[in-house]
Amino acid sequence: MMDMISEAGVNRGVVTQLRAFLAQAELPEDGRLPPERDLAAALGVTRTELRKALGTLEAEGQIWRHVGKGTFVGNRPTDTLSDIETLAKRTNPAELMRARLIIEPEIARAAALTATPLHLSELRLCQTRTREAATWRQYENWDTRLHRTIAEATQNTPLLGMFDMLNALRRAVTWGRLRANPVKPSPDHHSFAEHEVIITAIENRDMNGAAAAMRTHLQSVERNLLTWQSDAAD
Amino acid sequence: MMDMISEAGVNRGVVTQLRAFLAQAELPEDGRLPPERDLAAALGVTRTELRKALGTLEAEGQIWRHVGKGTFVGNRPTDTLSDIETLAKRTNPAELMRARLIIEPEIARAAALTATPLHLSELRLCQTRTREAATWRQYENWDTRLHRTIAEATQNTPLLGMFDMLNALRRAVTWGRLRANPVKPSPDHHSFAEHEVIITAIENRDMNGAAAAMRTHLQSVERNLLTWQSDAAD
DNA sequence: GTCTCAACCAATTCTGAATTGGTTGAAGCT
DNA sequence: AGCTTCAACCAATTCAGAATTGGTTGAGAC
Numbered sequence: 240m241m242d243m244i245s246e247a248g249v250n251r252g253v254v255t256q257l258r259a260f261l262a263q264a265e266l267p268e269d270g271r272l273p274p275e276r277d278l279a280a281a282l283g284v285t286r287t288e289l290r291k292a293l294g295t296l297e298a299e300g301q302i303w304r305h306v307g308k309g310t311f312v313g314n315r316p317t318d319t320l321s322d323i324e325t326l327a328k329r330t331n332p333a334e335l336m337r338a339r340l341i342i343e344p345e346i347a348r349a350a351a352l353t354a355t356p357l358h359l360s361e362l363r364l365c366q367t368r369t370r371e372a373a374t375w376r377q378y379e380n381w382d383t384r385l386h387r388t389i390a391e392a393t394q395n396t397p398l399l400g401m402f403d404m405l406n407a408l409r410r411a412v413t414w415g416r417l418r419a420n421p422v423k424p425s426p427d428h429h430s431f432a433e434h435e436v437i438i439t440a441i442e443n444r445d446m447n448g449a450a451a452a453m454r455t456h457l458q459s460v461e462r463n464l465l466t467w468q469s470d471a472a473d
Numbered sequence: 474m475m476d477m478i479s480e481a482g483v484n485r486g487v488v489t490q491l492r493a494f495l496a497q498a499e500l501p502e503d504g505r506l507p508p509e510r511d512l513a514a515a516l517g518v519t520r521t522e523l524r525k526a527l528g529t530l531e532a533e534g535q536i537w538r539h540v541g542k543g544t545f546v547g548n549r550p551t552d553t554l555s556d557i558e559t560l561a562k563r564t565n566p567a568e569l570m571r572a573r574l575i576i577e578p579e580i581a582r583a584a585a586l587t588a589t590p591l592h593l594s595e596l597r598l599c600q601t602r603t604r605e606a607a608t609w610r611q612y613e614n615w616d617t618r619l620h621r622t623i624a625e626a627t628q629n630t631p632l633l634g635m636f637d638m639l640n641a642l643r644r645a646v647t648w649g650r651l652r653a654n655p656v657k658p659s660p661d662h663h664s665f666a667e668h669e670v671i672i673t674a675i676e677n678r679d680m681n682g683a684a685a686a687m688r689t690h691l692q693s694v695e696r697n698l699l700t701w702q703s704d705a706a707d
Numbered sequence: 708g709t710c711t712c713a714a715c716c717a718a719t720t721c722t723g724a725a726t727t728g729g730t731t732g733a734a735g736c737t
Numbered sequence: 738a739g740c741t742t743c744a745a746c747c748a749a750t751t752c753a754g755a756a757t758t759g760g761t762t763g764a765g766a767c
Contacts, residue, residue, distance in 0.1 A: 274727055287742060290728085306728045307750030314614060317621070317640070330630035338631035341583055345575050380548060387551070396564035397572035397642055401635045403553045408631055508758055521711060524759085540759045541719030 253284055253292040261301075261312060270312040272302075323404070327411035335412055336461045339405060340454065346390050346398060347437060347453035351446040354392035361388045362438045369424075370431060378424050385434060389453075392441070429459050487518055487526040495535075495546060504546040506536075557638070561645035569646055570695045573639060577691060580624050580632060582684035585675045588626035595622045596672045603658075604665060612658050619668060623687075626675070663693050 260282065266272060273281065279289040293310060296302045303315035350358075365385035372378035383406065390402035424430075433456040440448035494516065500506060507515065513523040527544065530536045537549035584592075599619035606612035617640065624636035658664075667690040674682035 276727085285742070286744095293728095304728060305750085306748065307726075309727060309750095317617070317637075326630055326634045334629055335631050337583075338629055338635070341579050341629075341632065342576065342635070345579055349571075349575055383551070395568055395572055395575075396560055397569050397639060398575065400560045400642075401572070401576070401638060403551075404635060404638060405631060406551075407553050408634075510758085519711070520713095527759095538759060539719085540717065541757075543719095543758060 253282070253288050254295055256282055256284075257289070257292045257296065266312060271309045272312065274309065323407045323411055326408055330408065330412060332412055332464065335405070335408055336457070336464065340457050340461070342401065342405065343386070343389075343457060344450040344453040346393055346402060347441065348446045348450035349395065349398065350389045350392035351441045351444055351449040353394050354441050355394075358388060358392040359438075359442055362392075362441070366431075366434055366438060369434070372424060374423055382430070389437070389441070429463070430456070433459060484522055484525065487516070487522050488529055490516055490518075491523070491526045491530065500546060505543045506546065508543065557641045557645055560642055564642065564646060566646055566698065569639070569642055570691070570698065574688065574691050574695070576635065576639065577620070577623075578684040578687040580627055580636060581671060581675065581687035582680045583629065583632065584623045584626035585678055585680040585683040587628050588675050589628075592622060592626040593672075593676055596626075596675065600665075600668055600672060603668070606658060608657055616664070623671070623675070663697070664690070667693060 260278075261272070264272070272278065275286055275289055275293070279286040282289065293302065293304070297304060300314065302310055302312050304310045354362075362385060365381050365388060368381040369378055369385065372381060387399075387402065387406070390399045393399065433452065436452040437449060437456060440452050494512075495506070498506070506512065509520055509523055509527070513520040516523065527536065527538070531538060534548065536544055536546050538544045588596075596619060599615050599622060602615040603612055603619065606615060621633075621636065621640070624633050627633065667686065670686040671683060671690060674686050
């Protein structure tokens with residue numbers, strides 16, 4: 240019942256003593272300060288007293304603590320939520336598809352601007368290989384590589400990183416599902432023509448075209464995903 | 474000089490024996506097969522022989538190996554490049570800014586569609602707090618939270634994850650730099666008005682407006698970054 | 708020479724102890 | 738009683754060294 244910010248029995252002296260220590264002490268790069276037991280001894284106070292003082296400083300936002308880690312000055316690092324497994328638990332295929340629809344067209348747009356001849360030939364190679372694929376497994380590999388090559392063509396490391404993150408998520412979320420159709424992709428699979436439009440647009444430096452084609456393509460994949468309930472590759 | 478795919482002295486018998494094992498054996502979920510030493514004993518061949526056979530299978534792409542990890546069936550997982558530290562080493566502030574310019578406007582656009590009243594009031598709170606900020610440190614905190622709230626407003630977990638990734642990258646790349654100006658943000662800091670336009674657009678469900686305003690804002694931040702060489706917050 | 712094999716190497720994982728902030732319950736003080 | 742204190746304990750995390758694993762080498766067998 241007594242969890243007000245500034246508790247009743249807190250010794251103001253210890254708090255100021257602690258503030259002085261923080262101002263003077265040379266902290267390591269990560270801002271970690273000595274363990275409570277050591278710090279209490281160094282300041283000549285009991286651990287309980289020290290913890291009260293630390294509590295008020297934490298309430299003020301001056302420091303943050305975590306079991307097993309330690310006590311640190313500054314702001315608690317925001318829970319970054321960039322861990323694949325954690326993300327995979329909280330999302331679902333539909334949401335992932337929406338994210339792809341938002342991100343990948345913009346990646347294609349950027350790629351149209353910066354793709355090198357090397358990227359273009361790699362794209363062509365992927366397109367050929369997907370057509371030649373004898374199994375869905377092979378098809379998926381080359382399809383994934385095609386999309387990743389587009390991301391590489393942006394020549395932007397953070398963008399590529401985000402693309403990889405989406406891909407990793409895709410694998411993690413789909414994980415455990417079975418592929419319904421063991422046969423190989425039919426020669427008139429919608430993706431072939433759609434990939435062609437995307438690649439052509441990039442070759443022609445048509446940024447808007449590339450973005451639009453990618454959007455169309457992903458919408459088509461989404462439709463398949465909903466209709467057949469299959470883990471449709473793109 | 475003798476590194477052809479199918480080496481001279483490879484014992485075909487062992488290879489087929491190994492293939493039979495792979496077809497029959499029940500592998501764990503991750504597709505890892507027993508350590509070479511055990512497998513060699515199980516198949517009744519010497520380790521050197523086994524390794525030759527494994528070598529041909531690896532060349533065929535049937536398996537992949539890594540020191541300390543083990544030998545696995547299937548395709549070697551693509552180097553995902555979604556690790557923050559690795560990314561930070563390979564990128565730079567300019568590239569990061571380009572990535573933000575590509576991604577964040579689209580996030581704002583999506584947010585305009587899906588933001589709830591709760592998000593809107595949170596945005597307003599952040600805007601107020603940035604104006605009240607007494608130090609750059611505080612300003613940055615609320616500014617970061619404002620941008621993250623926009624990402625949250627998309628109600629899309631993968632998108633939020635990617636945003637967090639960008640943010641983590643920003644911290645990692647900027648890490649070690651000093652903030653030149655210890656004073657607090659001036660009341661006519663360009664960001665205030667720009668944030669206002671963004672928030673208003675989201676409130677009005679103006680998707681194009683939100684995207685455009687975010688783009689304008691980030692371009693303004695980019696300009697500051699180039700001009701002043703300061704680690705300009707946005 | 709060529710092949711074999713045991714020992715060795717380096718990358719990775721595993722495991723158990725040590726560390727750290729958080730909690731509790733008896734003892735002590737007013 | 739009412740409150741503080743303190744040592745012991747708890748659970749989360751980190752750390753270090755051993756064990757494991759694919760890769761390499763050099764002496765010896767043929």
